[in-house]
Amino acid sequence: MSKFKKKKKGLPAISTASLPDIVFMLLFFFMVSTVMRETDLKIQTPKLPSATEVKKLEHKSLVSTIYVGKSKDGKIKGDLIQLNDKIARVSDVRSFIYSERAKHSEDEVAFMTTSIKADKKSSVGTITDIKTELREINALKISYSTSKGEVFNNVE
Amino acid sequence: MARRENPEINAGSMADIAFLLLIFFLVTTTMDVDSGISRKLPEKQPDTDIKPPVLKEKNIFEVNINRNNDLLVEGDAMKIEDLRQAAIDFIDNGGGNGKKVDGKEGEPCDYCNGAKSPTSSDHPNKAVISIQSDRGTDYGMFVSVQNELGAAYTELRNRLGLKKYNRSYTDLVKDLSNNKGNEELKAKISFLKKAYPQVISEAEPTK
Numbered sequence: 001m002s003k004f005k006k007k008k009k010g011l012p013a014i015s016t017a018s019l020p021d022i023v024f025m026l027l028f029f030f031m032v033s034t035v036m037r038e039t040d041l042k043i044q045t046p047k048l049p050s051a052t053e054v055k056k057l058e059h060k061s062l063v064s065t066i067y068v069g070k071s072k073d074g075k076i077k078g079d080l081i082q083l084n085d086k087i088a089r090v091s092d093v094r095s096f097i098y099s100e101r102a103k104h105s106e107d108e109v110a111f112m113t114t115s116i117k118a119d120k121k122s123s124v125g126t127i128t129d130i131k132t133e134l135r136e137i138n139a140l141k142i143s144y145s146t147s148k149g150e151v152f153n154n155v156e
Numbered sequence: 157m158a159r160r161e162n163p164e165i166n167a168g169s170m171a172d173i174a175f176l177l178l179i180f181f182l183v184t185t186t187m188d189v190d191s192g193i194s195r196k197l198p199e200k201q202p203d204t205d206i207k208p209p210v211l212k213e214k215n216i217f218e219v220n221i222n223r224n225n226d227l228l229v230e231g232d233a234m235k236i237e238d239l240r241q242a243a244i245d246f247i248d249n250g251g252g253n254g255k256k257v258d259g260k261e262g263e264p265c266d267y268c269n270g271a272k273s274p275t276s277s278d279h280p281n282k283a284v285i286s287i288q289s290d291r292g293t294d295y296g297m298f299v300s301v302q303n304e305l306g307a308a309y310t311e312l313r314n315r316l317g318l319k320k321y322n323r324s325y326t327d328l329v330k331d332l333s334n335n336k337g338n339e340e341l342k343a344k345i346s347f348l349k350k351a352y353p354q355v356i357s358e359a360e361p362t363k
Contacts, residue, residue, distance in 0.1 A: 120296030154296030
């Protein structure tokens with residue numbers, strides 16, 4: 001009689017055996033798509049202006065980036081320029097570009113682009129000074145780094 | 157003696173390890189692609205006195221930005237929203253003859269849809285946009301103006317591209333990036349660029 005003892009019925013546990021697979025898949029996706037932040041920002045992260053006519057910068061290794069923004073603690077008035085890991089002055093832009101050029105072969109130098117990542121609140125004067133320096137050493141390709149969006153909220 | 161089987165390794169904590177790594181990469185990921193408005197700076201001029209070419213007043217589209225981020229276009233105050241259309245009207249005016257090309261006398265612009273006003277630009281290849289900003293102008297405003305003027309050229313090129321090749325300029329550029337080295341596309345793009353050459357001059361900002 002008790003041969004067919006009824007098993008206690010309950011909800012069967014959901015198998016979590018494939019959970020690691022799912023997680024690993026996500027993990028690989030993020031590992032592949034990750035771009036590690038190469039430089040520590042010594043200034044406030046610039047709030048980039050937005051624009052519609054944007055072009056993607058190709059060949060990341062040929063891009064040298066100049067950051068312009070406010071100081072982190074807000075104590076120093078005016079714009080700060082960051083090259084590599086250091087706060088620098090406008091006159092240092094030249095040696096920065098030279099050292100960037102030294103990393104590449106001569107025929108690649110013509111394709112090198114300088115990307116200016118500046119806060120939308122920084123002043124045009126600072127940017128002009130940088131541009132003048134770049135002109136002096138014939139680094140003529142520049143890109144004003146922007147995010148994608150409408151331009152009408154760039155000025156508050 | 158009892159045969160010892162290799163005990164199976166408990167894989168239950170595998171998920172935890174993977175989660176930990178996943179969270180690490182999630183936090184460090186920056187998904188932003190570097191993009192921006194590309195410009196080419198003018199080459200450095202030798203110090204000798206070279207007289208700048210004389211341009212007719214009507215072929216210059218003057219844009220001034222002051223330190224309060226106000227816009228002055230051709231002597232009138234303007235909102236940034238209206239700048240694009242104003243620039244298009246100026247470039248596309250086609251009120252006279254174009255530049256000399258290959259020794260031939262300039263011809264009137266046959267693809268312009270402008271008002272052909274005698275007080276505005278003669279031909280797209282003669283039209284020059286001049287931006288003068290102040291050192292105190294916000295960079296955001298400066299970028300907005302650059303963007304709107306660039307957009308004006310793109311819009312005109314798009315229009316001509318649609319008329320001539322049934323494909324807008326933006327699409328042609330996109331096609332070329334998917335199909336590098338296609339001579340036909342290159343020729344089309346350079347034709348459109350030549351039809352509406354982008355001449356934006358930046359004057360030294362006022363102090």
